[in-house]
Amino acid sequence: MSGPAASKPQASSKSVVLDAIRAAGTISRVGLIRATGFTAPTISTLVRKLINEDLVVETGHAKSTGGKRRVLLQLNHASRYAVGVHLDHGVITYALTNLGGTVVARISRPGAGAEEPQVVVARIATEIAALIDGVGVERLRILGVGVVFPGPVDAPRGIGGPPDVGLAPAMRQWNGFPLGRALEQVAGLPVVLDNDSTAAALGEHWTGGFGTAASAAALYMGTGIGAGLVINGVTYRGPSGNVGELGHVSVSADGPRCWCGARGCVEALAGPAAVVAAVRSDPAATRAAGLAAGGRRSSVVADFAAISRAARRGEPRALALLERSARYVGTAARTLANLMDLEVLVLTGPSLAAAGSVYLPIVRHELRTAFSRGTHTVDVRLSRSAATASAIGAAALILESELVPLGHGPRPAEHLAEERTRLTESAS
C-alpha cells in the first residue's frame, strides 16, 4: 500500500495534461498544446494514454473555425472516485465524489466526541466501506481517502502541533495520533490528511468556485473560523500547516482572552460559539431561536443554524447578533485580503451555509475598503456547497494528489510514505 503522490513519480507530464483538461472543462488537443507548452506529438501520445486509462473521453466537436473540426476532450467523471472525510468533534461527514469533485453520496455520522482515536478510526473505516458499497462503485475505482480536521497536520505523527494549541479544544485527545497510518491499515486505501479550512479551499478550487483568480481564499465557518488559500492554483499550506488561522486574527488588542492564549481573536469575539453564547445568555432570545434549554446537549453548529433560521424569520435579537458577528468577520477578512491581495473570497462551511445571506452583504461591504480597491475589487461569493465543503475538499485532496503535477500535491502523503518505510523496517 502506498500514498498516491508517492506511487506515481513517472506520471508528471501526463498529470499536467490531465489537470489542464480538468481546469478547462472541455478542451481540444490544440488547446492543450497552448495550455501546457508541450509539442503536438507529446500531447497526442499523452492524450491517447489518458483515453486508454479511461480518465479522459472525447466529447463531440468544437465549433468549426474553418479547416478540420477539433475534437473536444473532457474528464471521464465516472472513471474514478474519491472519499472525503471531515472529522470533527460533533459530527463526521463523508462525501464520495467523482473525478470532477461532484458529490455522488454523502452521509453524516456521530462525531469523534470523547472516544479513543483508535475506536473512531475503526468506525470510520467501516463507514467508508459501507458508503462505497452503497454507491455500487468497484473498489479499484476508488483513488483513496482524504481526511481533514480542525487543526494542523503534523506530517510524521498525523495530527497536531504543540500539544497545547495543535487542535481546537474539543479534540485535544487526538494530538500526536498517527491518523493517516492507522486509517490506511484498517481501510486498505491510501490516506492523505489536511486541515479542514485548507481542504474547503481546495474543494472550491477543484470544482471551479474560484474561477481564474490568481489569489483566492475560502473563509470557513463551522464551530470556529478558518481560511484556506489557493495561490496561482496551488493550495498554500505553510511550513507547518498552521496557515489561514483567520479566527485568530486579533480585532481588538484589549479584547477577551481566546482559547489559543492570545487576546481579541475574532473567533473569541464573534465566532459561532460566541454568537451562541450571547443568545444563550438571553432567555427570550434562546426561546425565540428554539434552542434546547440547558439539559439537552447540542453542537455549536446546530445551535448557530437554529439562530440563523430565527434571523431569517425576522427575530430581531438573532439578526442583530449575526450582523454584529458579520462585521467582525468582515474586518478580519479585510486583513486577509490586504495581506494576500485577494481577488476572490468564497464564504463556506456549515455555519455560512446557514447564515450566508446575512454575512455576504456585510463582508462584501467591509471588503469595499480593501487596500487593492484602486486596482481591482474583491469578489465575495457564497460557496455552492457550503454545507459539505470540507468533506468535498478532503476528496479533492486525493483527486489532486492523483491528477496534478508532483510538488503540488499534499505533502503529508510523502511523509506518511517515509513513516511506513520506518514501520516496515522496525517490524522486520
Added chain:
Amino acid sequence: MDDAWRTSAVGLVLARPPRLLGTEPFFMEFIAGIEERLAGHGRSVLLHVVAHHAAEIAAYRRWAQQRLVDAIVLVNPSVDDPRPAVLRELRLPVVVAGEPSHDTPAVRRDDVGSMRAALAHLVGLGHQRIARITGPGTLLHTRTRTTAMLAADVDAVVVEGDYSAESGARLTARLMTGPEPPTAIIYDNDLMAVAGLHAAKELGHRVPRDVSLIAWDDSSLCRLASPALTTMSLDVHSFGESVGESVLRLIDGGSVPERWCATETVVARETTSTPR
C-alpha cells in the same frame, strides 16, 4: 464485513441532471431538518445523487440487497412514477416528500393553497395577466400548481421550464418580447427567477415597474438578488423535520399520520408592485 450503519441509515436518492447543481441549498436544508430528528436516535441520512430514475431504482435494489437502509425518503414524485412499485416489491418502507401514490405515508406540501397565495398577492397589487415559468411538467407538484393557477380568475399563461437558469432566462425573454407581455411572472424555483430577473433587466425592463417577479423557494440567491426577489417561502428545515418524524414512526412500526407543511407565505421584497 462490519455492520457499519446497516440498520441505522435512511436513504434519499436525488435524481437530477448534473447541470442543476444549484438545487443544493434546498436539499441540504431539507436533509438537515431530517437529520436533526434522526440524530437523537443514532440514525443518519444517506444521500445519493444520480442522473436519472433508472439509476435511482438501481440504487434501491442495491440497498435492499445490502440491507443498507431501513427506510427511503422519496422526493419529487412524478407522473407515472415507476419508483413506488419498485419500493413495494423490495419491501423498503417509504415516506414520500410530496403527493403520495396509494396510501404511502407522506409529508405533503400545500401546492394549491400556496399557488392561490402567490396569485392573491399579485391580484391584490392589480395584476391580471400573469405568467408562470414552471419546473419539469413530469413532476406532480408542477401539475398541481398549474391546475390551481388555471382554475384561478386571472389571465394565466403557463410555460414549461426545467429549473435551470438557462430556461429561466430564455423563457422570460420570450414572454417579455411576445405580443402581449405579462405584467407579472411567477417562477417555480429560485435559479430560474434570478436568471429571469437578469434577462428582464437586460431587455431594458425595470423590475418591478415594468414587470413584477415572484420566485419559489426562498434561498440566499433570492435574498441577495438586486433588487431582492419577492418569494414564496417554505420553512424547508421544518419540512425536513416532519419527514424525519414520519420516518421514525415508520421504522418503529407505528401508524404514520399524513402530515402537511404549512401553506407557503409570500415574502414581499423588491420585485413586486402595482403594474404600470
